[in-house]
Amino acid sequence: MTATQSVQAVYRSDYQPPTYWIDNVELEFDLDPRETLVTARIAVRRNADQASHTLELAGQHLQLQSVSVDGTPLSANEYSISNESLTLTELPETCVIETQVLVSPVSNKTLSGLYQTSGNYCTQCEAVGFRRITYFLDRPDVMATYRVTLRADKKTCPVMLSNGNRIAQRDLGDDRHEVVWEDPFPKPSYLFALVAGNLKCHRGTFTTASGREVALEIWVEPQNIDKCEHALVSLQKSMKWDEDVFGLEYDLDIYMIVAVNDFNMGAMENKGLNVFNSKYVLALPETATDEDYMLIEAVIAHEYFHNWTGNRVTCRDWFQLTLKEGLTVFRDQQFTADQTSAAVKRIDDVSGLRAGQFVEDSGPMAHPIRPESYISMDNFYTATVYRKGAEIVRMYHTMLGPEGFRRGLDLYFQRHDNSAVTCDDFRAAMADANDMNFDRFDRWYSQAGTPELFVSEHWDADKSEFSLTLQQAYPSLSGGNPGTTHRKPVPLPVRVGLLDANSGDELNEHSRVLQLETESETFTFSGLNAKPIASVLRGFSAPVRLRMDRSDAELAFLMAHDTDALNRWDAGQTLAAKLLLQSAKDVSDGVELKLSEHFRSAFARVLQDDAVDEAFKALALTLPRESVLGQEMDVIDPDALHTAREFFRSRLGEVFYTEFMAMYHALAADGAYQNDQTSINRRRLKNVVLGYLATQHSDEVIALIRNQFERADNMTDKQAALSLLADLDTPDREQALAAFYDQYHHDPLVIDKWFAVQAGSQRADGIEQVRQLTEHQDFCMENPNRVRSLLGAFTQNQVRFHQADGAGYQLLADYVLQIEAANPQLAARLVAAFNSYRRFDASRQAIIRGELKRIADHPGLCKDVHEIVQRALSF
Numbered sequence: 001m002t003a004t005q006s007v008q009a010v011y012r013s014d015y016q017p018p019t020y021w022i023d024n025v026e027l028e029f030d031l032d033p034r035e036t037l038v039t040a041r042i043a044v045r046r047n048a049d050q051a052s053h054t055l056e057l058a059g060q061h062l063q064l065q066s067v068s069v070d071g072t073p074l075s076a077n078e079y080s081i082s083n084e085s086l087t088l089t090e091l092p093e094t095c096v097i098e099t100q101v102l103v104s105p106v107s108n109k110t111l112s113g114l115y116q117t118s119g120n121y122c123t124q125c126e127a128v129g130f131r132r133i134t135y136f137l138d139r140p141d142v143m144a145t146y147r148v149t150l151r152a153d154k155k156t157c158p159v160m161l162s163n164g165n166r167i168a169q170r171d172l173g174d175d176r177h178e179v180v181w182e183d184p185f186p187k188p189s190y191l192f193a194l195v196a197g198n199l200k201c202h203r204g205t206f207t208t209a210s211g212r213e214v215a216l217e218i219w220v221e222p223q224n225i226d227k228c229e230h231a232l233v234s235l236q237k238s239m240k241w242d243e244d245v246f247g248l249e250y251d252l253d254i255y256m257i258v259a260v261n262d263f264n265m266g267a268m269e270n271k272g273l274n275v276f277n278s279k280y281v282l283a284l285p286e287t288a289t290d291e292d293y294m295l296i297e298a299v300i301a302h303e304y305f306h307n308w309t310g311n312r313v314t315c316r317d318w319f320q321l322t323l324k325e326g327l328t329v330f331r332d333q334q335f336t337a338d339q340t341s342a343a344v345k346r347i348d349d350v351s352g353l354r355a356g357q358f359v360e361d362s363g364p365m366a367h368p369i370r371p372e373s374y375i376s377m378d379n380f381y382t383a384t385v386y387r388k389g390a391e392i393v394r395m396y397h398t399m400l401g402p403e404g405f406r407r408g409l410d411l412y413f414q415r416h417d418n419s420a421v422t423c424d425d426f427r428a429a430m431a432d433a434n435d436m437n438f439d440r441f442d443r444w445y446s447q448a449g450t451p452e453l454f455v456s457e458h459w460d461a462d463k464s465e466f467s468l469t470l471q472q473a474y475p476s477l478s479g480g481n482p483g484t485t486h487r488k489p490v491p492l493p494v495r496v497g498l499l500d501a502n503s504g505d506e507l508n509e510h511s512r513v514l515q516l517e518t519e520s521e522t523f524t525f526s527g528l529n530a531k532p533i534a535s536v537l538r539g540f541s542a543p544v545r546l547r548m549d550r551s552d553a554e555l556a557f558l559m560a561h562d563t564d565a566l567n568r569w570d571a572g573q574t575l576a577a578k579l580l581l582q583s584a585k586d587v588s589d590g591v592e593l594k595l596s597e598h599f600r601s602a603f604a605r606v607l608q609d610d611a612v613d614e615a616f617k618a619l620a621l622t623l624p625r626e627s628v629l630g631q632e633m634d635v636i637d638p639d640a641l642h643t644a645r646e647f648f649r650s651r652l653g654e655v656f657y658t659e660f661m662a663m664y665h666a667l668a669a670d671g672a673y674q675n676d677q678t679s680i681n682r683r684r685l686k687n688v689v690l691g692y693l694a695t696q697h698s699d700e701v702i703a704l705i706r707n708q709f710e711r712a713d714n715m716t717d718k719q720a721a722l723s724l725l726a727d728l729d730t731p732d733r734e735q736a737l738a739a740f741y742d743q744y745h746h747d748p749l750v751i752d753k754w755f756a757v758q759a760g761s762q763r764a765d766g767i768e769q770v771r772q773l774t775e776h777q778d779f780c781m782e783n784p785n786r787v788r789s790l791l792g793a794f795t796q797n798q799v800r801f802h803q804a805d806g807a808g809y810q811l812l813a814d815y816v817l818q819i820e821a822a823n824p825q826l827a828a829r830l831v832a833a834f835n836s837y838r839r840f841d842a843s844r845q846a847i848i849r850g851e852l853k854r855i856a857d858h859p860g861l862c863k864d865v866h867e868i869v870q871r872a873l874s875f
């Protein structure tokens with residue numbers, strides 16, 4: 001551990017309001033790659049609730065030049081300074097503190113604070129990056145108005161942006177110029193941003209419901225100016241949707257988005273000046289897939305929605321992060337559901353939650369959506385805070401209905417606009433606006449782990465009564481983290497419907513939400529003619545693992561008849577999982593595998609169903625992922641799972657060869673690329689079908705894939721074909737990879753795909769391929785997108801990453817150690833791939849523990865990686 005970092009944990013229970021408030025900030029930047037001078041004048045006012053006249057301002061990696069209070073310079077004995085802060089004592093009730101510091105953007109590789117990306121300046125302040133720019137109360141409950149003056153070279157920085165409105169600009173002579181920005185809305189420091197450099201603007205406008213015209217500006221590097229229209233349209237749709245659904249209007253006259261290549265996360269909601277990973281802005285059909293288009297629309301919406309849920313109403317402290325993130329993810333999910341298909345969106349989200357969040361919630365990083373402590377806050381931007389947090393918000397929506405939820409949100413804004421609040425404040429607004437008591441619902445915020453919901457049925461023929469007994473329990477968790485012990489039952493809204501067992505018709509009068517408030521309860525349905533088939537946890541109405549003993553026949557029935565799309569899909573997944581897990585066991589027992597007749601006929605019915613849209617069909621025909629299947633094994637056997645799943649895929653490819661061929665040709669006959677929803681759905685299904693055909697390895701099939709690869713007029717089809725080729729053992733593989741590289745080597749986002757496709761290949765030589773790619777001239781450890789496309793994608797490749805000899809583990813650990821000093825956030829995310837090690841056999845566990853120890857012992861290890869590795873080792 002280096003002397004500059006503290007590995008001290010911060011606790012939620014230690015929250016104290018600040019000793020001073022900061023009402024206004026004036027910042028001046030004299031931009032220079034190595035020595036940027038930052039002058040800050042902060043107007044502070046003593047917090048009357050606190051007795052202290054001492055103010056400790058956070059600051060890291062700053063070279064202090066001068067400090068003054070109300071214009072009087074302080075000498076070095078009048079303040080104290082450490083690696084983390086600047087402390088002033090005996091301050092008056094109000095005063096203006098001026099500091100001058102030097103920072104070095106070009107040597108800042110952390111991508112937090114002020115840094116350079118592709119030669120331009122940019123900032124990232126959430127969660128605690130502002131303290132790398134100037135001394136400040138860098139905490140979200142301190143909200144101030146900002147006035148920002150930017151000065152730089154006209155040649156290298158023709159464009160200079162910051163939050164709010166541009167109020168002045170002038171020439172300074174000497175080839176330098178100055179721009180002044182003012183943001184009238186008080187905001188916490190994490191929402192500050194500046195961008196300066198050589199950028200071009202794609203412009204649009206939006207007229208708000210009350211008739212104000214807002215200038216929309218998307219700023220990108222000049223070569224990308226033709227790739228912004230989709231992002232602009234996405235922004236316009238988001239603005240309209242938030243007005244229509246929640247009555248929320250945008251508040252400034254300008255909204256800017258900047259795309260940068262080097263970025264640790266997806267995007268950042270800085271007030272009036274969002275900064276985006278270029279991956280979530282730039283799109284043309286030839287370079288971005290249908291999924292990319294969808295993600296761009298969703299991330300643009302997410303950041304836009306933060307303007308109300310995050311910026312206008314923000315978090316009191318970082319433990320409350322889910323207050324803004326869970327709520328905003330829920331809002332972007334609803335938005336995407338409205339733009340595309342609610343059923344397909346829900347299935348995508350639930351399957352993502354199971355693959356990512358469920359795993360996190362059962363390992364060393366298990367934490368409540370509102371954590372109790374952290375060493376590095378950056379480690380808590382997790383699937384739990386975001387995705388499970390969104391599920392918790394969704395439960396209010398389910399319990400209150402859309403109108404009740406809207407009443408709650410209206411009251412939340414009425415009470416808390418322009419302030420920094422807690423999850424309790426949100427829960428209180430939802431309760432008070434609807435005359436509800438959500439006291440017990442608090443447990444969802446303080447308990448970690450995924451509850452199991454056991455459901456049993458009883459049919460009383462004499463009384464014509466059907467009953468469902470619901471019982472909940474938490475699986476035990478080792479590690480002793482907060483929120484993992486002494487857990488109590490949580491309120492669970494369980495949406496249920498009954499189907500007639502003969503006709504499959506929905507018995508509408510029996511559809512309802514059962515509210516389980518205790519450990520166990522029985523709910524009775526009366527007035528039935530015969531025992532119905534129950535569809536339980538419709539729409540995945542609570543984030544639990546459903547445990548219900550169902551026969552293959554019942555699951556097949558639900559696959560065919562359930563009117564709830566999520567459950568219809570899930571019945572198929574459950575049936576497939578059952579059979580695949582049995583087959584994985586057969587593999588280890590040396591029993592010959594076969595495709596069950598039951599599954600074959602259920603699969604055939606889905607294949608021939610013309611009543612569902614193509615995107616749903618694509619999902620229903622896709623077998624559960626190996627990582628999801630592994631969660632159901634006592635000891636994960638990645639090789640047996642892979643063998644079993646590949647056996648199923650190739651048997652299905654063989655049995656339905658003719659049907660798949662016919663489907664492929666029908667779906668491929670679409671003609672030139674179009675990006676309407678029907679065409680997108682058809683491409684999705686077509687590529688799933690091609691995946692099944694690819695299991696046959698025949699010349700006919702390889703020619704088909706090759707043909708799609710060569711003729712594709714869009715990246716969706718091109719990438720799909722390339723991924724299939726990447727798994728094969730044919731010369732076409734190398735030719736296609738080379739051709740793809742030649743065609744796109746100037747486009748970093750497409751080259752990311754080229755790396756990811758190879759890292760995802762399940763061929764036996766996968767690790768060696770990845771190792772070689774780390775030596776490729778285009779592999780760059782300073783660019784998070786590139787690192788994630790190779791190493792991140794590799795850790796998702798269960799069968800290769802978990803190769804029994806540990807070569808994959810060693811490869812990852814080597815790179816974590818190479819990256820951690822420069823970019824702790826990125827390294828910590830990579831190392832978290834080891835978190836599931838307890839779920840594997842003793843030999844794999846021992847190898848991973850060895851790698852974790854090697855990392856833990858690394859001299860000067862950054863605190864982000866330290867925190868993850870320590871938690872893993874003590875789990």
Ligand code: TRP
Pocket residue numbers: 124126127263264265266267268269302303325381
């Ligand atoms: N608040 C951002 C979002 O959810 C994400 C974010 C958090 C982030 N920390 C970050 C982005 C660090 C970049 C770097 O939209």
Ligand code: ZN
Pocket residue numbers: 302306324325328
């Ligand atoms: Zn967010």
